[in-house]
Amino acid sequence: MNEDAPIFVTQPLLPPLDQLMPYLEQIWANKYVTNGGPFHQQLEAALCEHLGVKHISLFANGTIALMTALQSLGVKGEVITTPYSFVATAHAMMWNGIKPVFADIDPATFNLDPARIEAAITPATTAIMPVHCYGRPCDVQAIDTIARRHSLKVIYDAAHAFAVRQDGTSVLTHGDLSVLSFHGTKVFHTFEGGAIVSPDSATKRHIDNLKNFGIVDEVTVSAPGINGKMSEFNAAFGLLQLKHIELALDKRRAIDRHYREALADVPGITCLPHAAGVVANGAYFPILVGRAYHASRDELYQKLRDAGVVARRYFYPLISDFPMYRTMPSADPANLPAASQIARQVLCLPIFPDLSADQIKRIVGLIRQACRA
Ligand code: T4K
Numbered sequence: 001m002n003e004d005a006p007i008f009v010t011q012p013l014l015p016p017l018d019q020l021m022p023y024l025e026q027i028w029a030n031k032y033v034t035n036g037g038p039f040h041q042q043l044e045a046a047l048c049e050h051l052g053v054k055h056i057s058l059f060a061n062g063t064i065a066l067m068t069a070l071q072s073l074g075v076k077g078e079v080i081t082t083p084y085s086f087v088a089t090a091h092a093m094m095w096n097g098i099k100p101v102f103a104d105i106d107p108a109t110f111n112l113d114p115a116r117i118e119a120a121i122t123p124a125t126t127a128i129m130p131v132h133c134y135g136r137p138c139d140v141q142a143i144d145t146i147a148r149r150h151s152l153k154v155i156y157d158a159a160h161a162f163a164v165r166q167d168g169t170s171v172l173t174h175g176d177l178s179v180l181s182f183h184g185t186k187v188f189h190t191f192e193g194g195a196i197v198s199p200d201s202a203t204k205r206h207i208d209n210l211k212n213f214g215i216v217d218e219v220t221v222s223a224p225g226i227n228g229k230m231s232e233f234n235a236a237f238g239l240l241q242l243k244h245i246e247l248a249l250d251k252r253r254a255i256d257r258h259y260r261e262a263l264a265d266v267p268g269i270t271c272l273p274h275a276a277g278v279v280a281n282g283a284y285f286p287i288l289v290g291r292a293y294h295a296s297r298d299e300l301y302q303k304l305r306d307a308g309v310v311a312r313r314y315f316y317p318l319i320s321d322f323p324m325y326r327t328m329p330s331a332d333p334a335n336l337p338a339a340s341q342i343a344r345q346v347l348c349l350p351i352f353p354d355l356s357a358d359q360i361k362r363i364v365g366l367i368r369q370a371c372r373a
Helices: 017-030 038-051 062-072 088-094 114-120 140-149 201-210 232-242 245-263 297-306 337-345 357-372
Strands: 055-059 078-081 099-102 125-129 153-157 177-181 194-198 215-217 269-271 285-289 346-349
Touching: 017 038, 017 232, 038 055, 038 232, 055 062, 055 201, 062 088, 062 125, 062 153, 062 177, 062 194, 062 201, 078 088, 088 099, 114 140, 125 140, 140 153, 194 201, 245 269, 245 285, 245 357, 285 337, 297 346, 297 357, 337 346
Parallel strands: 078 099, 078 125, 125 153, 153 177
Antiparallel strands: 055 194, 177 194, 269 285, 285 346
16 A cells, blocks of 8 residues: 555445456346346345345435435425535435425534424425434434424435444334435445435335336336436446445444544544444544644644545535525524534544554544644
C-alpha cells in the first residue's frame, strides 16, 4: 500500500477480480443484461435471506428507490423528515411534488425526535420519512404510534442501515416501506444500486411495476412508472459481494471498537454509544468535537486533510440549509437547534474493511496532536 495515498472516509469493498469473471461469463452466455434477468432475481432472493426480510425490489440507485417508494404509496402534500441527512432524502420528495417539512433530531441519536414529529403535523401531512442515520435505528415504536394515531404512512430512508438488527430483528421491517442504498460508499454495494423492502407481495408487485415504466404486459401500462431497474452486471456484483459481506461487517465492527478504545481519553471528543440490543454495521464512525477539545471541528477536519486523511462532515450543511429548502419555514435554524448544533460538531472518521490498525493509529495520533496544538 502506498503510504502517501490519501485515506478517504470510505473505500468500496471490491472482491478479487478473478471471482467476478464467472459471473460475467454467465451474463455473456445468457445474453440477458437487464430488465429482471436471472442475477437480478437471485440477488433479490439472496438479500431477503441475508437481511431477514420478506420482499425486496432492486433499483438502479437509492434515490430512485426513494422516489418510487413515495409514488407507490401515493404520498402527497407534506412529509415530515430530518434535516440531518444526505440531500437525496428531501430531493426524492421534491421530484414527487411533495413538500418536505423538517423536524429536529434527538441529539442523543441524531435521528428524528418523535416529539418534534408530532408537533410538525398539519392537515396536509400524509407521511413521515425518518432516516436511520449512520445505521443507528430510529425510535421505531414511537414513530409507529404517531403514524397510527394520525393515519400517516412511514417510509424509512434506510440507506445506511444494511444488516442492522435490533432486538433480534432486521431494522428494515418497520414502517410501510424501507429504502436501501447500494452506492459504492455503502457497507454493501453494487457500484450504484438500491432497494425497497416491502411487507407483502402485492406491494412488491406494484413497486416492481412502477420501476419498469408501469408496464404490466406488452399492451398494458398501468401507471406513469419510471426506469429504476438494476442491471445484471450490478446484480451479479452484488451476489459476489454477499459472499464477502460477513467478514467485511466484522472488520468494520472491529474498527469501530478500536477507535472507541483509542479515543476514549481524548478530551472533548465524543464517540456515540451504541444503543442496547442493536447489532450495528459500522457504516460510519461519527465523532463530536466539543469545547474541551483544543481546536474546532473545522480545524481538526483541515489538519486531518492536510495530512492526507479525508474525514467528512456528514451531515453539514444540513439539508435545510441548501438554497432550494432554506426559505421554508421549517428550515429556520431556530426550529432545528439540535441538528444545527450537531452539524457544527460532527466529523465522520474513515471506516472501511481494509483500514489497517496502522492507519487507525495514524488517524488517532493526528487527532491527539491537533488537540495539543
Ligand atoms: N439517503 C441517504 C441517507 C443517503 O446517505 C444516500 C446516499 C441516499 C439516500 C441516496 O442513495 P444513492 O442514490 O446514492 O444510492 C456519498 C454517496 O454518493 C451517497 O450515496 C451517500 N448517500 C452519501 C452519504 O455519500 P458524497 O458526495 O459524499 O460522495 P463522494 O464521491 O465524495 O465519496 C465519498 C468518499 O468515498 C470519497 O472521498 C472517496 C471515496 N470513494 C467514493 C467513490 C464513489 C471511493 O473510494 N470510491 C468510490 O468509487 O456522497
